[in-house]
Amino acid sequence: MYNIKTPNGFYNGTTYGVKFINGIGKTDNEQVKNILINDFKYILLNEETSTELLVVDSFHRGSGYYEFPNGEKIRGKEKALEYLSFHMSEEGELEWV
Secondary structure, eight states: OEEEEOSSTTOOEEETTEEEETTEEEEOOHHHHHHHHHTSOOEEEOTTSOHHHHHHHTTEEETTEEEOTTSOEEESHHHHHHHHHHHBOTTSOBOOO
8 A cells, every 4th residue: 555645735636546634545556656756746654644633734733723614723743643533534534524
């Protein structure tokens, strides 16, 4: 499985059949991975990089504050990670109910 990050951390969409949420997508197709990395200049992430860690950084607003799409503001990366984990489904999609 290849974890890929777009240059735009807010990108939600599909590129070459790979669904991206907050700039993070996954594929097991090496050919698609190579196209995204070489042609689109996306970034290949190592396997140890946590999806939650990458996604939480896209909500960072400075001075230790994180602001989420539902308007919630949280101070501190650990608390923001806990909050994000609570709202992330097993498929890696965010659910702001």
